Amino acid sequence: MGKKIVVETQELTKRYDGTTVVDHLNLHVAENEVFGLLGPNGAGKTTTILMLLGLTEPASGTARVYGFDSTREPLKVKRLTGYLPEKVGFYDNLTARENLRFIAQLNNIGDAESQHQIEQILEAVGIAEMADMAVGKFSRGMKQRLGMADVLVKKPKVAFLDEPTAGLDPEGINQILDLIANLSKTGTTVVLSSHRLYEVQRVCHSIGILSKGKMVVEGSLDELSREAFAEGRYRIEVETAEPSPQLVEVLNKITGVRKVEAKANQLQITTDSDLRAEISKVVVQSGVPLIQVKIQAFSLDDIYMRYFHEG
């Protein structure tokens, strides 16, 4: 673990009227990573984010962003973080540009500097043509994009995005996901909450699954999928024209191969590491026509459902 942990919570707990919403949560997000906070409705995702931002006081435990305590030093945390709320609101009487300029001013970004930046950001989120329209006339999806722009304006070190793609059309979702992926490349750590697994799988490096305020599982995506299904191993599927028993034998001899099962013209190989190159070489050398080799990927759906069945 050479990576620096920039967002972390320790035994973070929050209660509302006696109900524990977030329960002794421990969470770690490494620098420049996209972290997906998953969980069903009411799992405590939003509350966790609010506590990390210092907008809500925890009952016990600490939340830290870049080492600053979110409860004690909220201003320092807020200087580093950008936040896209679930239900994002703007001043309806102001234009998109004015709304962004206001946020830039609150962050003490000079007008000259912000002006140029705002143009770029509006372009990036795809609402440049509506920049001078009053936000009151914006559709839900456009507001969501403006919300993304709002986060980008202050160039945060950490961006907290609460359901960033809610209410967007497929094209919009793609754009936002691309933006998120880009953010992590340009030195911003992203924490996003969602219950759309496909999106999380597309952009997140690691995930944490929350259920009833508890962290059920936390880790990088491939680690988790392997842990969940193949006891820490890879599964490689090989499709050939006509599998032969000899081939199975040869494959078994490759170091790292644990098990080979033949089913019709498919071979299921369990390995310790990604051996696709070696396996295809062996298959081709044995003279059997190779149709395809693929590593079995588990969709997050499977992982998610599995943890929820267990938990």
Added chain:
Amino acid sequence: MTTILRKELADYFTSIRCFILFLLVFVASAFAIYAARQGIFEASLDPGPIFIKLFTTGEDIPSLAEFIALLIPVIGIALSFDAINSERSSGTLNRILSQPVYRDSVINGKFLAGVVILSIMVGVTILLVGGYGLRMIGVPPTAEEIIRLFIYFISAVIYGAFWMGLAILFSVLFRNLAVSLLCPLAIWILLGIPASVFNPYISFIVPAITDSIGTALMLARLSPYFLFQEATMVLLIPAWRGWGLLTTSTTSSMLLNPLSLDQSLLIIWPQLTVLIALTAICFAISYVVFMRQEIRST
């Protein structure tokens, strides 16, 4: 904070709400000028400076001072009753508070913007009435009268600030706009109506509670409306002797010559202090509640 102040001011200037309030203020000044026109001749026979009588004379219609005392709470409440909760319901509050700004600077910025608007409204009214009045009576104000008017202006703004502080407090406490509007209005009526019937004397209204004028006066002085009325009278009618503990014997031997400026100030100083203190109390509660409040968009 200046950023929020600037934005709020810009919002106010472009809002219909402000336009209507300005309209109201203009109508009030027009009435006041008309009232002064009716009563100024008679009033000018009394001792004391004439120019400031423009602001306190009226025959059948209330004078400007009375208008202002009635209007300012309305303006203050109308400007601020939705300060915090409208931001909360539109989802902008959590966006702003996730920026590096102190929570109190949000309240302060909004409050100051309201005070600026209120000052402009009151200032414009006083200047309008003063200007037209000057044309009408042709008696220029003395330096002392100008200072009196200026202090009156300041105390009117403080009075308005109290109502704004109160309205902001309710906008922090309640998420519902209707509730946060009705609460300060209810308080205004509760405090304003009894005190506004100060003629003839407050003991008439509260005989059940007390038969001493002193106690009645003390009770009435709980009301910011009454405090402001007193301050107005002392400032603008230098010959006025107040609703103090004046017995018939003292009144009969009293000279009705106007008080000097410093004596007037001495009299109203407690009133102004209490007004400022009341505003501060509203603020203190607002701060404390707001600091600890959950900021959720739902």
